[in-house]
Amino acid sequence: MRIAVLGQGAWGRTLASVLRQQGHELAVWSRSHGSDPAAVLQRQDLVLSAVAMAGVPALAQQLSAGWPGAVPLVSCSKGIDLQQHCTASQLWQQAIPSMACLVLSGPNLAAELDQGLPAASVLASIHTELASELQRQLSSQRLRLYTNADPIGTELAGALKNVMAVAAGICDGLGLGANAKASLLTRGLAEMGRLSQLLGGDPATLYGLAGLGDLLATANSPLSRNYRFGLHLAEGDSAAAAFTRIGATVEGPATAEAALVLAHRHALHLPICEQVVGLLQRRNTPQEAVRALMERDLRREWV
Structure with missing residues (x-):
């Protein structure tokens, strides 16, 4: 296939490398090139x-x-837009309504794929026949693709797990142990599910590659920028200092703020997101955030 890849950050470069090794013909664009992105779209299949x-x-x-x-x-971008409070594919569809849009998301740490290690991901779209065709065209020994028909749930899971990865980094940075981290991630998964389902996502998606799979990878690996960001917060860094130390895009903080706006709009309580945003805004310390979560009112688990 003739494929244009927009964006040459870590994930864009890795995707381009994987696709080139499969024999696809690539055209790439990055904002840093200073060129017109429309120029690379001509004569492309995807x-x-x-x-x-x-x-x-x-x-x-x-x-x-x-x-x-x-x-x-x-669309391979993960996050929720802070101004319009929607996902990347929704932004693309608003701009180009006639275009068929798919979502690629899953536990895909770029550094591991660059090393030739295997990974799997999900290609989500309401255009099921197109998704199946691209699944066959783009799958390889390095990256195995599955499909689903829930692009919004897939995107929301991929975005919200970054918030939980920040919280997991804080948990590990404070040395709270395996019990606390398991509890945090389980409750984090429930939090992700409440918001996703409210916005139209399929609950089953949460337990697939884009949800639980991506959460396990990013909440447990120092290769994850969001996880490292949480570690720096636990060490006492401000959000600005943590961003500087990472030196690359970290989507979790902005996603947490956007998620809270959506939650408040729908009278939904997201306690982990709230504590992460409190830390970003210096309204609490990591220790106070943990205490606030542990002192919440007792309740049934599936609430």
């Missing part, structure tokens, strides 16, 4: 967008007028 979430709204609008006919797009 476009993959792996730009950071903050760059999606402007890029989608920029490309909307000249989108090349029926060429589909696979």
Whole structure:
């Protein structure tokens, strides 16, 4: 296939490498190139967008007028837009309603794929036949693809697990132990599910690659920027200092803030997201956040 990859951060570069090794013909674009992104779209069979979430709204609008006919797009960005409070694929669809859009998400730490280690991911779309065709075209020995018909649930799971990865980094940074971390991630998964289901996601998606799979990878690996960000917060760094130490995009903090806006809009309580945002805004310390979670009112588990 002829494939354009928009975005050359760690994930965009890795995807391009995987696709090249499969024999696909690649055209790549990065904002740092200073070139016109529309130029790489011509004569393509498929476009993959792996730009950071903050760059999606402007890029989608920029490309909307000249989108090349029926060429589909696979959105690989993870997050929730802070201004419009929607996912990356929703931003693309708003800008280009006629375009077939798919979502790629799963436990895909770019550094491991770069080392040739195997991984799996999910290709989600309401266009099920297209998703199945691209599954066959894009799967390889390095990256095995599954499909589902729940793009919104897939995206929300992939976005919200970054918030839980920040919380997991805080938990490990404070040395709270395996029991506490298991409890945190289990309750975090429930929190992810409440918001996802409210916004139209399929609850089953949460227990697939984009939900539990991605959560296990990013909440337990120092290769995860969100996990490392949490470690730095636990050490007493401010959010600004933690961003500086990471030196790359960290989607979890902005996602936590956007998730809280959505939760408040629908009278939904997300205690872990609330404590993460409190830490980002310096309204509490890591120790106070843990105490607040442990002192919440007792209740049934599935609430």
